[in-house]
Amino acid sequence: xxxxxxxxxxxxxxxQPAKLSRRGFLGAGAGALVLSVALPMGNTRAxxxxxxxxxxxxxxxxxxxxxxxxxxxxxxxxxxxxxxAMAQIVGExxxxxxxxxxxxxxxxxxxxxLTMGARFTGGSMSVRMSYDTLRRLGAAARLxxxxxxxxxxxxxxxxxxxxxxxxxxxxxGRTLDYGAIAAAAAKLPVPSDAPLRSNADFRWIGKPIAxxxxxxxxxxxxxxxxxxSVKGMLHAAVQHAPRLGLEPASLTNEADVRAMPGxxxxxxxxxxxxxxxxxxxxxxRAVETLAVTWAEPAGAVVMPADFSSQAHRxxxxxxxxxxxxxxxxxxxxxxxxxxxxxxxxxxxxxxLAHGQxxxxxxxxxxxxxGTLDLWLPNQAPEMFQTAAxxxxxxxxxKVFIHSPMLGGFFGRHFLYASANPFPQAILLSKAVGRxxxxxxxxxxxxxxxxxxxxxxxxxxxxLDDAGLPVALSAVAVGxxxxxxxxxxxxxxxxxxxxxxxAGKPYAISHxxxxxxxVDDPAVIGFWRSVGHSMNDxxxxxxxxxxxxxxxxxxxxxxxxxxxxxxxxxTLLDAVVDLxxxxxxxxxxxxxxxxRARGVAMASPFGSEAAAIAEVSLRSGEVVVHDIWVxxxxxxxxxxxxxxxxxxxxxxxxxSTTLLEEVVYANGEPQARNFDGYPILPxxxxxxxxxxxxxxxxxxxxxxxxxxxxxxxAVTNAVSVLAGRRIRSLPLSKxxxx
Amino acid sequence: xxxxxxxxxxxxxxxxxxxxLWVLRDELGMTGTKYGCGLAQCGACTVLVDGQxxxxxxxxxxxxxxxxxxxxxxxxxxxxxxxxxxxxxxHQVPQCGYCQSGQVMTATxxxxxxxxxxxxxxxxxxxxxxxxxTYNAIAAAVRDVAGVKS
Ligand code: FES
Ligand code: FES
Numbered sequence: 001x002x003x004x005x006x007x008x009x010x011x012x013x014x015x016q017p018a019k020l021s022r023r024g025f026l027g028a029g030a031g032a033l034v035l036s037v038a039l040p041m042g043n044t045r046a047x048x049x050x051x052x053x054x055x056x057x058x059x060x061x062x063x064x065x066x067x068x069x070x071x072x073x074x075x076x077x078x079x080x081x082x083x084x085a086m087a088q089i090v091g092e093x094x095x096x097x098x099x100x101x102x103x104x105x106x107x108x109x110x111x112x113x114l115t116m117g118a119r120f121t122g123g124s125m126s127v128r129m130s131y132d133t134l135r136r137l138g139a140a141a142r143l144x145x146x147x148x149x150x151x152x153x154x155x156x157x158x159x160x161x162x163x164x165x166x167x168x169x170x171x172x173g174r175t176l177d178y179g180a181i182a183a184a185a186a187k188l189p190v191p192s193d194a195p196l197r198s199n200a201d202f203r204w205i206g207k208p209i210a211x212x213x214x215x216x217x218x219x220x221x222x223x224x225x226x227x228x229s230v231k232g233m234l235h236a237a238v239q240h241a242p243r244l245g246l247e248p249a250s251l252t253n254e255a256d257v258r259a260m261p262g263x264x265x266x267x268x269x270x271x272x273x274x275x276x277x278x279x280x281x282x283x284x285r286a287v288e289t290l291a292v293t294w295a296e297p298a299g300a301v302v303m304p305a306d307f308s309s310q311a312h313r314x315x316x317x318x319x320x321x322x323x324x325x326x327x328x329x330x331x332x333x334x335x336x337x338x339x340x341x342x343x344x345x346x347x348x349x350x351x352l353a354h355g356q357x358x359x360x361x362x363x364x365x366x367x368x369x370g371t372l373d374l375w376l377p378n379q380a381p382e383m384f385q386t387a388a389x390x391x392x393x394x395x396x397x398k399v400f401i402h403s404p405m406l407g408g409f410f411g412r413h414f415l416y417a418s419a420n421p422f423p424q425a426i427l428l429s430k431a432v433g434r435x436x437x438x439x440x441x442x443x444x445x446x447x448x449x450x451x452x453x454x455x456x457x458x459x460x461x462x463l464d465d466a467g468l469p470v471a472l473s474a475v476a477v478g479x480x481x482x483x484x485x486x487x488x489x490x491x492x493x494x495x496x497x498x499x500x501x502a503g504k505p506y507a508i509s510h511x512x513x514x515x516x517x518v519d520d521p522a523v524i525g526f527w528r529s530v531g532h533s534m535n536d537x538x539x540x541x542x543x544x545x546x547x548x549x550x551x552x553x554x555x556x557x558x559x560x561x562x563x564x565x566x567x568x569x570t571l572l573d574a575v576v577d578l579x580x581x582x583x584x585x586x587x588x589x590x591x592x593x594x595r596a597r598g599v600a601m602a603s604p605f606g607s608e609a610a611a612i613a614e615v616s617l618r619s620g621e622v623v624v625h626d627i628w629v630x631x632x633x634x635x636x637x638x639x640x641x642x643x644x645x646x647x648x649x650x651x652x653x654x655s656t657t658l659l660e661e662v663v664y665a666n667g668e669p670q671a672r673n674f675d676g677y678p679i680l681p682x683x684x685x686x687x688x689x690x691x692x693x694x695x696x697x698x699x700x701x702x703x704x705x706x707x708x709x710x711x712x713a714v715t716n717a718v719s720v721l722a723g724r725r726i727r728s729l730p731l732s733k734x735x736x737x
Numbered sequence: 738x739x740x741x742x743x744x745x746x747x748x749x750x751x752x753x754x755x756x757x758l759w760v761l762r763d764e765l766g767m768t769g770t771k772y773g774c775g776l777a778q779c780g781a782c783t784v785l786v787d788g789q790x791x792x793x794x795x796x797x798x799x800x801x802x803x804x805x806x807x808x809x810x811x812x813x814x815x816x817x818x819x820x821x822x823x824x825x826x827x828h829q830v831p832q833c834g835y836c837q838s839g840q841v842m843t844a845t846x847x848x849x850x851x852x853x854x855x856x857x858x859x860x861x862x863x864x865x866x867x868x869x870x871t872y873n874a875i876a877a878a879v880r881d882v883a884g885v886k887s
Contacts, residue, residue: 079833079869210829217834218825218841220769220809227768235763261752281759282752357773357781357835357868407771407835408868442774640829644874648832651870674778674866682863685872 051110054133057141057190059111061090063182067165069096072106074114075126076379077213078356078406078413079648080703081641082126084211088204088637089131093138093197095162096178098204101212105403108381108396120380122411122526124605124701127637131699139194141185148185149176208640213405224407225377226361226439233363233435234264234276236428237284240447241271241294243667244418244523245302248273249295260286267431269424276432280439303667307521309454312664313348316456316477316518323475323514326493327502335471335510339462343549345542347459347727349534351522351662352452353671355679358407359445362425365435370394375402376422379413384422387415391423392430410652411526416450416485418523443672450525451662453479457501457538459545462510467550468560471510474501474539479520480531488517500535500708503603505568506543506561522664528652532604532708537657537729540600540712545725554716555582555599567608567632567695572601575610575630578691582612585720589616595625598716602708607633607700611650611709613686615717620736622658622718624686629706631690634697642702646690649706655680657711659730738802742767743811753799757791758782760798761808769809769838773866780865783839784808790846790862809838817882818845824878832869839865844879854883 054060054074062070071090077083087101106112113119114130142162149167150157153174161168166175199205216222241247248268251257257266257275262282267274273292277283296302336342363375372392378384381401389396406413413420421438429436440448455478462471480488480497488494493515495502502513527533547554555576562568576582576599585596593616601610612628629646636642659678663670671677711729718736719725726734740747742765749764756775761767761784773781775794782794785807812818821844824830831837840863847854847862854862859879867875880886 079831081832210826211831213834214826214829214831215822217831217837218822219812220838220841222834223768224835226772227762229766279751279755279759279763281755281763355868357771357779357833357866359772406833408833410868439772442776644829644832644871647873648870651872652868655870673776674774675776679866679868680870680872681866682872682875683860685870688873 053111053113054130054137055190056111057137057144058186059109060106060137061141063178065179067100067177067179069094069101071101071103073103074106074112074119074130075121076105076403076406077103078121078409080645081211081638082121083213084209085127085637085641086134087212088209089127089134090138092202092205093135094142095164097164098209098212100165103212105381108385108401119382120414122379122414124607124704128606128699128701131637135196136194139196140190140192143191143194144185144188145178145181147188148181152176152181152184205637207638209638211641222405224358225363225375225404226358226407228363228375228404229437230363230365230435233365233437234432235278235280235283236274236276236425236436236438237280237287237441238269238272238274238424238438238444239287239290239292240444242447243294243303243305244271245296245300246294247271247297249293252291252293254290257286257290260289265432266290267428269427271418272424274424274428276428276436284441304521305667307664307667309350309662309664312521313454313456316454317346317348319477319516319518321516322473322512323477323516324491324493325512325514326498327513328511330510332471332473332510332512336460336462336473339471340465341463341549343461343463343546345459345545345725345727346456347538347542348456349454349537349729351454351664352527352656352660353446353449353662353677354410354412354527355674355677356406356408356410356412359440359442360421361437361439362422363435363437364422364425364429366429366433371398371400372426373400373402374422374426375404377406377409377413378403379409380415383415388422388426391426410528411530412449414485414526416523416525419448419450419525442674446669446672446677450523452527452533453481453520453524455497455534457535459538459542461542461546463546463550467552469508469546469550472508473512475514475516476501476535477516477518479517479524481524481526484524496531498531498535500532500602500604501539504539505565505603506558507564508561528649529604529704529707532602532704533656536600536602536604536708537711537715540602540709541715541719541725541727544598544716544719553584555584558599558601567697568601570695571608571610571630571632571693574691574693575599575612575628578630578689579612579626579628593618594721596717596720598713598718598720600709600712600716602705604705604708605701606698607631607702607705609705609709611713613710613713613717615714615721617718617721617736622714622731622736624654624684624714626687626689627654627710627713628689629691629709630693631705632693632695632697633700633702633705635694635699636692636702639692642692643690645702646706647688649704650688650710651680651685653707653710654684654686654714657714657729657731658684659732661730661733738798740798740801740806741804742806743808743814744805749798751798754797756794757784757796757798757801757806758793761793767808767810771835771838773836778866779836780839780843781836783842783865785842785846788846788849790843809842812841812845815845815849817849820882821845821848821878824881828874828878828881830871830874830878832871836865836867840867840875844875844882847879848882852883853885856885859883859885
């Protein structure tokens with residue numbers, strides 16, 4: 001029902017400032033959503049001043065004559081099911097079956113700034129940030145259709161109602177398809193007072209609706225960035241400097257490479273060399289044949305030649321002091337002094353790669369009218385538009401960003417200097433005056449991925465005579481991803497460095513959570529569940545260590561310290577119930593194996609989660625049999641998608657628990673493909689059991705919250721079987737027997 | 738070089754050691770078969786060569802001259818392939834979907850070779866990686882087509 005057709009290549013977009021504080025976006029502090037974020041004003045706000053995001057029906061919806069509904073989503077689909085959730089939310093109020101929706105990612109534009117005045121797909125924010133707005137949008141569009149039908153039929157609007165896809169005049173039995181009146185409806189003003197459907201009448205919200213893209217993804221029809229082509233394009237492949245910051249000095253066999261089949265040209269780029277050819281394989285083979293000497297430019301910021309994961313971990317461990325305080329309660333020094341017993345331990349976690357299965361790519365095309373089309377995987381179209389415009393030397397509104405479906409993301413496709421291929425594609429296309437599609441080989445991707453930071457945490461807990469914790473001091477050492485990309489204040493703690501150690505619900509009278517900042521020499525980024533991905537592992541495994549030292553059962557101790565938190569108690573009881581009752585073990589299973597169970601909790605991204613894992617050991621290898629997860633996201637839109645996301649988060653969490661570790665030596669990552677960086681294979685996937693609790697609390701996230709409790713639940717169980725505490729991941733290097 | 742892709746004869750002019758994957762994707766414009774690792778690690782590039790599961794990223798195109806290559810684009814032309822796709826939809830298997838062409842082709846090959854594979858045969862065949870962790874849904878869909886109760 002569009003009045004003005006949206007510019008097909010993506011309309012003018014806001015000049016989105018790239019330096020945008022994400023503090024709070026990802027759920028700071030006590031897991032609560034911090035809304036008082038310092039957002040840049042800039043001209044995003046100025047432009048958005050005329051347009052209230054999420055209100056212009058024509059920017060979002062196009063009802064076609066065949067009654068199909070095109071919805072332009074502010075959020076990108078990458079497996080988390082957001083396109084389907086959008087169709088459910090809008091369809092519910094618009095009165096259109098979600099199955100009738102075609103959903104695509106919206107181009108840059110002020111209408112779509114629904115994530116706290118900005119726009120990105122991340123922080124498990126999409127549904128909870130847009131739910132109310134999009135319901136109102138759907139309801140407004142329905143009212144416009146009713147008004148258009150009233151004019152067409154010459155009856156009062158009040159005499160009309162709707163059923164899916166149709167306006168009905170009950171007294172005369174006449175009906176009008178939405179598709180037949182959409183054009184007329186689009187000319188009407190958008191009402192601001194359209195009534196919303198009552199929750200009790202929901203037909204699609206809250207139901208396990210089938211995802212819209214499953215058939216196309218099961219038959220190879222779904223198109224990702226890597227699959228696209230445009231007329232006259234050249235294929236590009238790059239060879240990056242083995243160590244970040246080095247520049248190509250000389251190419252000794254350039255003439256030979258130029259003569260290779262299909263080769264168009266050889267190029268030097270910042271930190272890389274490239275070959276353009278008439279197929280990607282030819283470009284790749286040629287670029288890898290190039291013999292390049294790399295030089296360290298004076299004064300450049302480079303990865304140190306002696307950087308190794310091991311040495312960096314030692315440095316983190318050697319940092320002394322309690323750091324800058326982030327969360328305090330009571331008097332932790334006094335609490336520790338007065339304790340009958342003090343327990344201390346240091347935990348560590350490695351760098352991780354995203355390993356999304358679609359390697360990054362970018363397709364750039366300069367047009368005769370001075371504009372640039374750019375197709376690329378991204379989680380934040382406006383930010384990429386601004387950055388691409390700078391590289392291309394164009395005004396942002398001359399850059400059209402296209403955001404195809406993502407072949408996995410997990411935080412990979414934010415704007416990270418040196419980790420995105422699009423600047424190279426733009427430079428190459430500009431250099432040769434033809435469209436260029438660049439694909440990074442898996443090897444180049446492992447060389448330039450923005451990693452989950454590495455970190456350590458030092459804990460000291462004071463126990464009283466009864467073995468109950470009365471004081472807890474925790475110091476996280478390392479660097480957070482938010483501070484890296486959105487600015488760090490030296491006297492303040494980056495919430496992403498401590499979330500999951502801070503914000504825990506347990507009643508311990510004296511607490512202090514601090515952080516010591518140490519620059520991470522690697523390029524770090526956001527990785528599914530961000531700081532929670534390691535910090536809940538640190539905290540929840542130390543929790544069991546505290547319980548053991550005090551002679552407490554770890555589940556009983558959690559219940560006791562949550563006695564005044566009914567939401568957490570309900571959750572914990574739910575996961576215990578789901579698992580058939582608590583038994584820590586070791587116990588003998590029916591198949592004769594010796595097993596144990598571990599429990600852990602997490603409060604990530606506005607949701608609450610609890611997990612129990614059952615494990616055994618087989619010739620030193622951890623076998624995870626079952627993982628039970630209870631999650632309370634307050635309210636949900638699609639239980640089937642929630643369950644799928646929990647399965648996915650469990651798999652990724654377990655993969656990091658068992659196998660994953662990026663190892664640097666001499667400033668270079670040692671693994672360049674999945675042979676050197678194994679990820680969870682199918683035969684190590686446990687059964688996953690999910691219980692969703694809709695407590696009615698404020699809506700929380702779904703995509704990430706299932707992950708953080710998994711590593712500690714598994715490790716707690718393994719520690720029972722091993723008879724010793726395991727304080728480092730992955731478990732493959734724990735020397736288990 | 739003449740190839741037989743999904744029952745059609747195709748002429749390609751290409752270095753004979755080019756991986757089949759890139760012939761499909763770049764020369765023939767068939768992008769349903771995916772590039773994930775290029776190193777026979779992930780299975781995203783799985784096609785069938787004379788019915789055998791084959792990782793096309795490490796298969797030189799010259800090795801399949803004269804053989805029948807089947808890709809995901811033709812999966813629904815095959816009665817078993819159709820049942821596999823139906824099961825994939827019923828069990829809502831894909832998440833990001835990027836690995837799923839390879840998963841569907843692998844399952845189709847298995848179920849064409851053995852109508853009722855055992856739990857062990859299923860596990861031995863379904864070894865492709867999925868970073869989204871759809872493994873349980875994949876197993877449920879394959880068992881469903883195979884009529885295996887879990
Ligand atoms: S792309 Fe062939 S196995 Fe990964
Ligand atoms: S569905 Fe995403 S990799 Fe398998």
